[in-house]
Structure formats: structure tokens, C-alpha cells
Amino acid sequence: MLKTENINDFIFTGYTSLDIVFEKKTKCAESSKWVVVKGGFMEPWIGIGGGVNGKSVIDGLFKIERIRGFLRYKLVFCPTISDPPGLCNNIGRFFDNENGLRLIMSENFKPFEVVFVDVEDAPRSGRSVV
Incomplete structure (x- = not known):
């Protein structure tokens, strides 16, 4: 689930670029901002x-x-430099037998669907709200 600041906030689709940052970060991470990484895997992946x-x-x-x-x-992820310009790629899920579930950037996988829930309405079932 993704946290919104206000229940009346609008979700702008298609043209509003954004950074995704977790509220908390692990001790070993430099930051909690999502980045797309190239290398070490068959497709660019989310870290x-x-x-x-x-x-x-x-x-x-x-x-x-x-x-x-x-x-x-x-x-979707839209690289600053793409061919053709403005091309965006789906973020999909891939199960890697060695490392578990991973988010990757690829048109070859079903897009990872998200639903936005107001943080106050989120069930208290142990799920993280980011």
C-alpha cells in the first residue's frame, strides 16, 4: 500500500513523474528511495x-x-534517455529462485498492479504501509 498525505489527494496518472521513497529504511541502505539498477540480473531491477x-x-x-x-x-519507469523519447516501461514481478520475489523493469512481464489505500483505513494486519 502507498501512503497518501490526505484522503482528498488526487492520484494523477500518466503525466506526473514521482520518486518513490519508503518511510523507513534498513540500516544497510544509503537511502530508501527506489532506483532502477542495470546489471547483475537479466533485466533492470528495482532497488x-x-x-x-x-x-x-x-x-x-x-x-x-x-x-x-x-x-x-x-x-512504470521512464528513463531520462530512451529510444524513442518518452518511452516508459512496466514494473513487473519476477520470482528469482535464488533471491525470491523481485521487481523488474520489463515489457515481457505482467505489470505489478497497485491499489492505493488511505493510511487511516488500512487494516491492522501487520502489513507495512509505505
């Missing part, structure tokens, strides 16, 4: 922090796009 173990970070921003109906969305 947190600055330089992720010496791999290169792709410059760009995330966007929210609406899919399938009223409350379903997907996250």
Missing part, C-alpha cells in the same frame, strides 16, 4: 538506495498509470 553494490543506476522517474477499471493502477 533502494544510491549506488547498489557498484551497479549502475538508470536515471529517470516513476509514473502511475490507470489499468482495468476504476481503482487499479500500475507503476
Whole structure:
């Protein structure tokens, strides 16, 4: 779930670029900001922090796009430099037998769908609200 500041906030889709940052970070991470990393895997992947173990970070921003109906969305990543210009790629999920579930940037995988829930309405079931 993603935290919004106010229940009346609008979710702007398609044209508003954003950074995604967790409220809390692990001790080993430089920051909790999402980055797209190239190298060490078959597709660019989502990590947190600055330089992720010496791999290169792709410059760009995330966007929210609406899919399938009223409350379903997907996250896409739009590199600063792309061919053609303005190209955005889906963020998908991939199960890596060695490291578990991983978010990757690829058009070859089903987009990872997200639903936005007001933090006050989130169930107290042990889930993290970021």
C-alpha cells in the first residue's frame, strides 16, 4: 500500500513523474528511495538506495498509470534517455529462485498492479504501509 498525505489527494496518472521513497529504511541502505539498477540480473531491477553494490543506476522517474477499471493502477519507469523519447516501461514481478520475489523493469512481464489505500483505513494486519 502507498501512503497518501490526505484522503482528498488526487492520484494523477500518466503525466506526473514521482520518486518513490519508503518511510523507513534498513540500516544497510544509503537511502530508501527506489532506483532502477542495470546489471547483475537479466533485466533492470528495482532497488533502494544510491549506488547498489557498484551497479549502475538508470536515471529517470516513476509514473502511475490507470489499468482495468476504476481503482487499479500500475507503476512504470521512464528513463531520462530512451529510444524513442518518452518511452516508459512496466514494473513487473519476477520470482528469482535464488533471491525470491523481485521487481523488474520489463515489457515481457505482467505489470505489478497497485491499489492505493488511505493510511487511516488500512487494516491492522501487520502489513507495512509505505
